[in-house]
Amino acid sequence: MSLNVKKIGVLTSGGDSPGMNAAIRAVVRTCAFHNIECAGVYRGYQGMIEGDFKEMGPRSVNNIINKGGTVLKSARSKEFMTEEGRKKAHANLVKNNIDALVVIGGNGSFTGALLFNKEFNFPVIGIPGTIDNDIFGTSFTLGYDTALNTVVEVIDKIRDTASSHNRLFFIEVMGRDAGHIALNAGIGAGAEEILIPEEDMGLDRLLDSLRKSKASGKSSSIVVIAEGDKIGKSAFELKDYVEENMPEYDVRVSILGHMQRGGSPSCFDRVLASRLGVKAVETLLEGKSNYMVGLIKDEITLTPLEQAVKGKTQVDKELIRVSDIVSI
Amino acid sequence: MSLNVKKIGVLTSGGDSPGMNAAIRAVVRTCAFHNIECAGVYRGYQGMIEGDFKEMGPRSVNNIINKGGTVLKSARSKEFMTEEGRKKAHANLVKNNIDALVVIGGNGSFTGALLFNKEFNFPVIGIPGTIDNDIFGTSFTLGYDTALNTVVEVIDKIRDTASSHNRLFFIEVMGRDAGHIALNAGIGAGAEEILIPEEDMGLDRLLDSLRKSKASGKSSSIVVIAEGDKIGKSAFELKDYVEENMPEYDVRVSILGHMQRGGSPSCFDRVLASRLGVKAVETLLEGKSNYMVGLIKDEITLTPLEQAVKGKTQVDKELIRVSDIVSI
Amino acid sequence: MSLNVKKIGVLTSGGDSPGMNAAIRAVVRTCAFHNIECAGVYRGYQGMIEGDFKEMGPRSVNNIINKGGTVLKSARSKEFMTEEGRKKAHANLVKNNIDALVVIGGNGSFTGALLFNKEFNFPVIGIPGTIDNDIFGTSFTLGYDTALNTVVEVIDKIRDTASSHNRLFFIEVMGRDAGHIALNAGIGAGAEEILIPEEDMGLDRLLDSLRKSKASGKSSSIVVIAEGDKIGKSAFELKDYVEENMPEYDVRVSILGHMQRGGSPSCFDRVLASRLGVKAVETLLEGKSNYMVGLIKDEITLTPLEQAVKGKTQVDKELIRVSDIVSI
Amino acid sequence: MSLNVKKIGVLTSGGDSPGMNAAIRAVVRTCAFHNIECAGVYRGYQGMIEGDFKEMGPRSVNNIINKGGTVLKSARSKEFMTEEGRKKAHANLVKNNIDALVVIGGNGSFTGALLFNKEFNFPVIGIPGTIDNDIFGTSFTLGYDTALNTVVEVIDKIRDTASSHNRLFFIEVMGRDAGHIALNAGIGAGAEEILIPEEDMGLDRLLDSLRKSKASGKSSSIVVIAEGDKIGKSAFELKDYVEENMPEYDVRVSILGHMQRGGSPSCFDRVLASRLGVKAVETLLEGKSNYMVGLIKDEITLTPLEQAVKGKTQVDKELIRVSDIVSI
Structure with missing residues (x-):
């Protein structure tokens, strides 16, 4: 010593x-x-x-x-x-x-x-x-582990209402440069798609995925988006894009924000x-x-x-x- | 019968x-x-x-x-x-x-x-x-009771980070025509101010209240805003207004959104x-x-x-x- | 003043x-x-x-x-x-x-x-x-309201495991002289039976109720017991009594205890x-x-x-x- | 394939x-x-x-x-x-x-x-x-990770009441042969002592540790005990032993039980x-x-x-x- x-x-x-x-x-x-x-x-x-x-x-x-x-x-x-x-x-x-x-x-x-x-x-x-x-x-x-639980608990709540109304939700989580939260919390929350800064999924693949999701009989969908995702559109812009191309969807957006930093x-x-x-x-x-x-x-x-x-x-x-x- | x-x-x-x-x-x-x-x-x-x-x-x-x-x-x-x-x-x-x-x-x-x-x-x-x-x-x-608990738990988390950074948070909760959630969850969360559709607090009183709050030695502040509050400004517009008039404040906005409807x-x-x-x-x-x-x-x-x-x-x-x- | x-x-x-x-x-x-x-x-x-x-x-x-x-x-x-x-x-x-x-x-x-x-x-x-x-x-x-939520959340967890194993659970909650917690949390938790100090249900009615519950196709059962319930038997004595009379049941006991007093x-x-x-x-x-x-x-x-x-x-x-x- | x-x-x-x-x-x-x-x-x-x-x-x-x-x-x-x-x-x-x-x-x-x-x-x-x-x-x-969180959340609640009354709590958690839950949840919950099946702490060391804890100015204490701990006494027997040897302590026991298996x-x-x-x-x-x-x-x-x-x-x-x- x-x-x-x-x-x-x-x-x-x-x-x-x-x-x-x-x-x-x-x-x-x-x-x-x-x-x-x-x-x-x-x-x-x-x-x-x-x-x-x-x-x-x-x-x-x-x-x-x-x-x-x-x-x-x-x-x-x-x-x-x-x-x-x-x-x-x-x-x-x-x-x-x-x-x-x-x-x-x-x-x-x-x-x-x-x-x-x-x-x-x-x-x-x-x-x-x-x-x-x-x-x-x-x-x-x-x-990090706490934040994942916070995100997953919130998305669980949103899914209650999403599946009661057959809706599509875009949920933005923290991660300007890193998709760790989006990817893990997305899997944990059972998200249909996950958009992260590390991968450019592309708008076409997103639409394609949502179409498949609908065709497979899913009644509601959750898409988790990291703040800094590669597509480069905000959750609100994505909502507009999807609603234009898939008018059958009632899309809602939720930005989780600062609550992700807090909690026991x-x-x-x-x-x-x-x-x-x-x-x-x-x-x-x-x-x-x-x-x-x-x-x-x-x-x-x-x-x-x-x-x-x-x-x-x-x-x-x-x-x-x-x-x-x-x-x- | x-x-x-x-x-x-x-x-x-x-x-x-x-x-x-x-x-x-x-x-x-x-x-x-x-x-x-x-x-x-x-x-x-x-x-x-x-x-x-x-x-x-x-x-x-x-x-x-x-x-x-x-x-x-x-x-x-x-x-x-x-x-x-x-x-x-x-x-x-x-x-x-x-x-x-x-x-x-x-x-x-x-x-x-x-x-x-x-x-x-x-x-x-x-x-x-x-x-x-x-x-x-x-x-x-x-x-209603569940939603109040959801809101209060989320604001508890935000307060963790607010008080760690001496920040002012504007938190928008549901209630287009009614301030019940804002008023009760605001009291429950220990909010410094609460803006509801039923009362026009006025921008001046808001600033005044924030000034008093600061003067009294509070290190962080939470303002809870009902969607339909009477001042008629969005949480983001309020943020701009306050930052313009009280540059000493670092203001953040959080829109709680749909999670308020869900949960056990x-x-x-x-x-x-x-x-x-x-x-x-x-x-x-x-x-x-x-x-x-x-x-x-x-x-x-x-x-x-x-x-x-x-x-x-x-x-x-x-x-x-x-x-x-x-x-x- | x-x-x-x-x-x-x-x-x-x-x-x-x-x-x-x-x-x-x-x-x-x-x-x-x-x-x-x-x-x-x-x-x-x-x-x-x-x-x-x-x-x-x-x-x-x-x-x-x-x-x-x-x-x-x-x-x-x-x-x-x-x-x-x-x-x-x-x-x-x-x-x-x-x-x-x-x-x-x-x-x-x-x-x-x-x-x-x-x-x-x-x-x-x-x-x-x-x-x-x-x-x-x-x-x-x-x-009181907080304690009810604590009890209900815990019983929700116990029900997960009860219904995974088709078991009967006796859950003792606080209330030496008053059945308020048992009665309200019992209803909230979906209990099959609730034993409180204010009413003497009697052992026969309890067995009868459990038999009906089984006959109706329920796969698991929760019985909530106030500390001071009128039957005058502890949760463990009740377990023995029920197992003797209804050997088809695998009975477990849980005493919630002091956690009921705490929490945010x-x-x-x-x-x-x-x-x-x-x-x-x-x-x-x-x-x-x-x-x-x-x-x-x-x-x-x-x-x-x-x-x-x-x-x-x-x-x-x-x-x-x-x-x-x-x-x- | x-x-x-x-x-x-x-x-x-x-x-x-x-x-x-x-x-x-x-x-x-x-x-x-x-x-x-x-x-x-x-x-x-x-x-x-x-x-x-x-x-x-x-x-x-x-x-x-x-x-x-x-x-x-x-x-x-x-x-x-x-x-x-x-x-x-x-x-x-x-x-x-x-x-x-x-x-x-x-x-x-x-x-x-x-x-x-x-x-x-x-x-x-x-x-x-x-x-x-x-x-x-x-x-x-x-x-395992979920159970740790469940245990820690419950002990957090018990600590509220323990520290309000300057009490000593013995809390028994699952683990008949393995001390993983006791050890990790004990650290997570800020336990003063942790008794596990893998180590025989001995009654003397336990008393010693509680005395030091008191002397150091701690107002309340939590001892986490795995079901199968090596001392070989139940939580209730330990309570009796400690109260006999340290009459200044007001000891309470809580057996967490089956709730540890459930939950989201x-x-x-x-x-x-x-x-x-x-x-x-x-x-x-x-x-x-x-x-x-x-x-x-x-x-x-x-x-x-x-x-x-x-x-x-x-x-x-x-x-x-x-x-x-x-x-x-």
């Missing part, structure tokens, strides 16, 4: 996701377990610049494991993109005797952490927290957060830096932060095939 | 709502209890015109009490608005020996039922099924549906017609259908005051 | 129930709205004796409306049953300038409040908070809590005392605390009939 | 688990996708013996992906343990032109499948369906079921037999059924350590 790390700072940055609180709790308690100090940094890098810190002990994180959002709050910080901002931040850490940092967030947050490390040789470890599951170096990001984390996300939090602190205590902790092939792993930031995740192509089969 | 009613038809019409299946189950089983027959009519009045009937016994409605939507499906029928359509419908009822009708739906469905009764002297009873709670003659419509009914809606279903059948068996069953002041009641259709419900003004106080 | 009340104390006492936090929030904010002070008393009467008070303003109760349990904690206090204990409690109130009390709890808590009022002429108002719905002077106690409150309970909290404070400000606020026949009401404590609620006999009909 | 398999039978056997319906749906639709027939076998091996089959096409499995339990029902069959019973079963398969079998269940079901294969050289593939996660050859069994499957279980169902059918079509499909290290795999039956899963020892750290 490193003799150097005596006090660790922890912050959440970027979009919040369920499980962040469970990760904060794990970081704080692992510090206590190893008899080192811990400070919470409020509002991400902005709070670091403003010196918005709070000493945290095991009892500071009571009863937060099941809460959505982040008790440390999150914010985007333009000031941290400037050298001056980062200098202020570093001075604050030094002043508070913080000698290592756990950053819970996504790619943007990790890029900031890397820069900070480079400039001040400050030890940093990243924990992947985002519902989008689009971070290289982990099979599951914190919050699933057991999976809570356990994952606990494991990653423990690993993050213990990695710092081993004197390592610039890694992201993750879960790959059922094991807790370390991936160099630089790789995590540059790498690109891919949707599992097998899942596209599975979706085509089970939606027959 | 009337000697005349030997077979009752039951249908769901208009927008579906949670609890409709529980009501169908109660109607079917009350018929069995009183040793009369029951037929389900599919797709509302349209199915009546097309003769889409199915004999139903107690076991036909197993395991549906907890399902959203309606197993009898629902549809809007233009043909039923014509005399010819209604004649066909009546002929089908006669051919199937159905001599009374339970209609589960909203105002439009009841208007059709009244007309049908007038033309053919056919016994009809209405059960109020809609999430909007906008039917005169009952304090609670079927599905709450216990309240299931019990209400059971009570109304029993009462509907027994009222027909007593030889009565043209009533809507309802729940007023904790008691099951009968209201003449004509009154139910014409009457106007009002939001409880006390609730507006309560909302102003508890959102301080 | 009374000139006398300048500071109100609020406490929760007895078993906790969902909606207590929403009521605390409403009490605290109504005080702020009327520009008077408010103090939270921790751990009920025990905390009053120990002087465990905390000043509360509108921001002290942020984000608690959706939380189960009670942030003020609850406890049973033997010391408060002694005159000496109550004198200490009164002295603490006086020392803290608290000149009126809102007590959120059940019958035992109200009895204590009445005694306290009699001895010290101290203004008290009660808010009925218990999942059992067994308090005279209100149609709904805080937490339903919208109904949150709105009710808000209304009751506002009314409690404003009643004190009008110079009144010794009342319980409640909801009767859709209206917020005042019932003399003495009556609330002595009165006995009754289950709605109509519901027993409804249950018999819809479980056919 | 094998020319031999023209019709596949699918059955569920043993205890039911969430996701079984999603797996049935996937099996049925994959058959349709590959233009072969599919028959559902009701009530497991017993229905096979009784010839209780039903032809299934893609529309037979509409709207079941989100349902708990199994639409094919499950049963234990003593007759299938006899050679005569299995002969009858085989004759029925032959008579119905079924030439391969997908068995969804646990170890007992797979043992039966192996025997059946050996005797009649009948192609079989297993899909691991049980909430206990105790099957060798897959990191996740169907229903999580997205994870639905996707897993879909993938395993596709793989099971396609493996048969490739002419293979006697495998169990599973998910290991993020990939769909085949494990010889014989190994699956004999192998023993182990709880992840790292998780025990994580639990000790994060419950500090």
